[in-house]
Amino acid sequence: MTTAAPVLNENPSRGRSTSLVVVLLLAPCVLLYAIFFVWPQIALLMLGFRAPDGSFTLDLYTKFLTDGYYLRLLWRTMVMGVATTAITILFGVPLAYLLARMRSRWALFLLVMTTFPLLVSAVVRSFGWMVLLYRNGFVSDLMQWLYLTDAPTQLMYTLPGTIIALAQVLLPIMVLSLYAVFRSISPDLELAAMSLGASPAVALWLVTMKLAKGGLFSGSLLVFSMAISSFATPSLVGGPRAAVMATSIHDLTMTVLDWNFAAVQATILLVTVLILAVIYGRLLNGSAAAR
Amino acid sequence: MTFRLLSPLGITFLTLATLAMIYLLAPIAVVVVSPLGDTGYLAFPPQGFTLRWYAAAFDDGRYLTAFFLSLRLAALTAIISSVLGICAAYAITRYKFPGARALESLFLSPLILPTLVMAVALTAYFSRSGMPTGTWRLVAAHSIVCIPYVIRIVLPLLQRFDRSLEEAALSLGATPIGSFFLVLVPVIRPALVSGAAMAFITSFDEVVLALFLSVPGQTTLPVMIYSSVQLGFEPLVAAVAGLLVCLTGIIMVLFHFFGLRTRG
Secondary structure, three states: OOOOHHHHOOOOOOOHHHHHHHHHHHHHHHHHHHHHHHHHHHHHHHHOOEOOOOOEOOHHHHHHHHOHHHHHHHHHHHHHHHHHHHHHHHHHHHHHHHHHHOOOOHHHHHHHHHHHHHHOOHHHHHHHHHHHHOOOOHHHHHHHHOOOOOOOOOOOOOHHHHHHHHHHHHHHHHHHHHHHHHHHOOHHHHHHHHHOOOOHHHHHHHHHHHHOHHHHHHHHHHHHHHHHHOOHHHHHHHOHHHOOHHHHHHHHHHHHOOHHHHHHHHHHHHHHHHHHHHHHHHHHHHHHHHO | OOOOOOOHHHHHHHHHHHHHHHHHHHHHHHHHHHHHOOOOOOOOOOOOOOOHHHHHHHHOHHHHHHHHHHHHHHHHHHHHHHHHHHHHHHHHHHOOOOOHHHHHHHHHHHHOOOHHHHHHHHHHHHHHHOOOOOOHHHHHHHHHHHHHHHHHHHHHHHHHOOHHHHHHHHHOOOOHHHHHHHHHHHHHHHHHHHHHHHHHHHHHHOOHHHHHHOEOOEOOHHHHHHHHHHHOOOHHHHHHHHHHHHHHHHHHHHHHHHHHHHHO
């Protein structure tokens, strides 16, 4: 076993034993991906174009894109994605900024507390929201106490309730993306702007937020694509009355057993997410090249 | 901080950040606190005080079985995805072969794929393929979700790794496998540990694939909680969920201290 030279062969003309090692190292992973990832995904894509008699058809796509019910489903999904992203920006920017600029020993503790919800299952967090949002629940009482409403409010099984819960589930992701960006921007730049006469708010807006724009945008893309494809929260908090694409896909697959139409909706969701991912990738490469 | 916290801007930021922290932690606190209430139904804020529901959660056989199933599933997933992920990452960084970049992209691609889409694909696929049923389906699916985490954490370390260390080990008489375990593994151990921990937690918490691919009679804990919650707010479910939160917290604290010690 002391003939170790081929394994560490530097030149690209590989020995037989080296290529054997590569094949052995990669084979388990490649096999697993081929059987349980690549092939099922291709089969899913084809499923959406297959008519009952096995021929090629675009009928299911036409059905989705012309039927009012499904268009409303698509619309609600997009509204949910945009509103969720907006809430995570509203809370994420101040929290990430303060965490990034804090110079106390509490900063690390608070950062850990921000990421802790990520480790708790989305089911458990949605459950907490169900208890809070239920009619006569805590949020309803709080809104009455603040004179925002007169009567008990039912936020459970509504789109706004889903958005409130989903934004909480995804907020840590926004905070983490922004935290990294704010850390990379020197506070000296703001000080420089202020020494030239800008007020703190103007310096923050013109310097830091301008520089953080890329991070804000990529964080938003991430949150948006996770929001439109997440299932547990819309299913538990929204339920059938605030159905979105994710819950519709689940019902079609598990209850109605119409896999062809489920495949169509899953493909539309997947293509949306992939387009966003490509933009995200471009953005990351662009900012890396600019530096 | 370039502005004072007591300026209007500072107060706005501080208020929003405080609200954000409350917002982030409120639903989790609710799950932990509300089963302590002494009412027969779930209420927040809780009224009265009892540990009855938490005690009942430990006694309930169904949840205990589901917990151990989730634990086994997560452990298996963590082991498989770590081993396969390390092998793949090692092969990609160490050997020059055509298509290495393409393979890397393929291995990382589940990161962008929604688990829901994967769940639909696998449900349709498994029902047609005639493969035997069992929890192994879920292990395979979870491994594909988790392998990208392991590869992404380990890959940069392997790329930076000084190969002359390995060559030194070999020239001193170590076998290739020996040098792998004696030189490389200690260097990448922190990344390996966090990759495996990430895989474990992801698999343990994951609900979509588990819901779609679960075998009747063998449901994981998140799926169990998901199904019970849909039927109604029992304090018992909240207690189970509360225990899960506490367990996650304890593990995180332990990991934090443990992680700090190995680094120091």
